[in-house]
Amino acid sequence: MQLIPQYSSVCLLSARRYGDAIINAVILKQAAKSRPDIKWIIWTKPEFEPLFKLMGFDQIITAEFPIAGGHKKLIAGGWKNLWRSISHLRTLKIDASIDFIGDTREAFLGSLINTRTHYSPKWENDHWMRKLIWKIPVASAKYLPIASIDDQVYKFIPDLLSKILGVDIALDSKPQPINSKPKIAFHPFSSQLFKQWPAQNWLHLFKELSSNGSETIIFCSQSELKEAQRQFAHLNPQIPIRSCKSIEDLIEQVNKIDLLIGVDSFLVHLASALGKQTIVINAGNKPQWWQPPNSIALGQSGNCPSYPCMNEPTCLGKVGESKCVDSISPDSVLKAVEQMLSTTI
Structure with a gap:
């Protein structure tokens, strides 16, 4: 038809x-x-x-x-x-x-x-x-x-x-290969604060990945820069913070990396669109709902009775706030990284 x-x-x-x-x-x-x-x-x-x-x-x-x-x-x-x-x-x-x-x-x-x-x-x-x-x-x-x-x-x-x-629309799902010494970007931030993964988990990722020879960088917007500096400035220059001033600047920076790890936000979809592999840390959505091509999407309820909440949480200000995203362990993300890096060149 x-x-x-x-x-x-x-x-x-x-x-x-x-x-x-x-x-x-x-x-x-x-x-x-x-x-x-x-x-x-x-x-x-x-x-x-x-x-x-x-x-x-x-x-x-x-x-x-x-x-x-x-x-x-x-x-x-x-x-x-x-x-x-x-x-x-x-x-x-x-x-x-x-x-x-x-x-x-x-x-x-x-x-x-x-x-x-x-x-x-x-x-x-x-x-x-x-x-x-x-x-x-x-x-x-x-x-x-x-x-x-x-x-x-x-x-x-x-x-x-x-x-x-009246034609089959198939997405191009061929990712760019990852270098043997990959440059991995973190995007820890979201305009919806309940979606953010705990800062100590990002620090754990940094320590593990850097010990294995990976280069890491943090991406953030201008509005996120102050929070990025508060959480991660003490690690500079080991993990530089790159604040992008425009979409064009962001595209240029994403093109320089091999892999992006981020919370469910615009940036993981942009990276996927540019052929990058991504690991997506989800909060109130089931992981497969918004999973981009060439990605591993992580998500679970954390025993939250309102999960999935479609990013309209009822847990804010309550005991167990954001327990869905908090329940995703750094080890599960590192396992996903290991799976991605198995395709290195």
């Missing part, structure tokens, strides 16, 4: 967070290879534009959206850019639009740009994604069912696109 005819123009709406944007860009790159006849238009936030350019897309229209924390920017004047972007998209007479979220807001935005059809996933009632969205259906949208058993982001999005485009 091919829902979108040849030589159509298709708009992808990606209006959530950095992690969602790079995942969307990576998967859409493979879709573009499988359907080179399609003209792709990306409708996304300004800060995500470099990620789609990285994946080879050049027709990108940016705006602020009333989704994923964007309300303040919208109220502060971003609504003008949103309206201009809608007006621009309407003039392009796009054949179809797509979102990968299945939320009322994305489907409504898709209806505003006057495409013939807006495609959106419809999650089975007990699918974990259904718990994260607004569920009011939009009459003009065409919803495609996703079964609860299809719970992996890097699997159900390509499958959804395969249905829409």
Whole structure:
């Protein structure tokens, strides 16, 4: 079945967070290879534009959206850019639009740009994604069912696109080889503090890996730099701290490493997109849900009764806060590193 005819123009709406944007860009790159006849238009936030350019897309229209924390920017004047972007998209007479979220807001935005059809996933009632969205259906949208058993982001999005485009979308899962004396980056930070792994565990990793000849470095954003210095400055210069000032700077730095170990965040998905192997330390999500290609994802409940909480924890301020991520031992991460390093060159 091919829902979108040849030589159509298709708009992808990606209006959530950095992690969602790079995942969307990576998967859409493979879709573009499988359907080179399609003209792709990306409708996304300004800060995500470099990620789609990285994946080879050049027709990108940016705006602020009333989704994923964007309300303040919208109220502060971003609504003008949103309206201009809608007006621009309407003039392009796009054949179809797509979102990968299945939320009322994305489907409504898709209806505003006057495409013939807006495609959106419809999650089975007990699918974990259904718990994260607004569920009011939009009459003009065409919803495609996703079964609860299809719970992996890097699997159900390509499958959804395969249905829409009528071709098999397969992700390129060939990682870059790891050097025999690898450069390993740590990313210990997340904007959601409950997802962070204890600092003493990172120190344990550093000691074990450095004793085996690995070079380690800590990546952080400008906003994370103060905390990185507080936790790890006493180890400098043995483990340098690299604060990246822009997406372009971050991409340049990631290209210099062999392996990234990080909490579940944008950076592990970016590293995977750049062909790096990753080890992902999960908190409130089951490890397979957001597991990137070429990665080992670690996660467990730690006997938390609310696990998995889809990163909407009920444990904050209580005894046992973050016990899921705290229960992941440094030895389990080192075992994953050993498995990764078995493919060294």
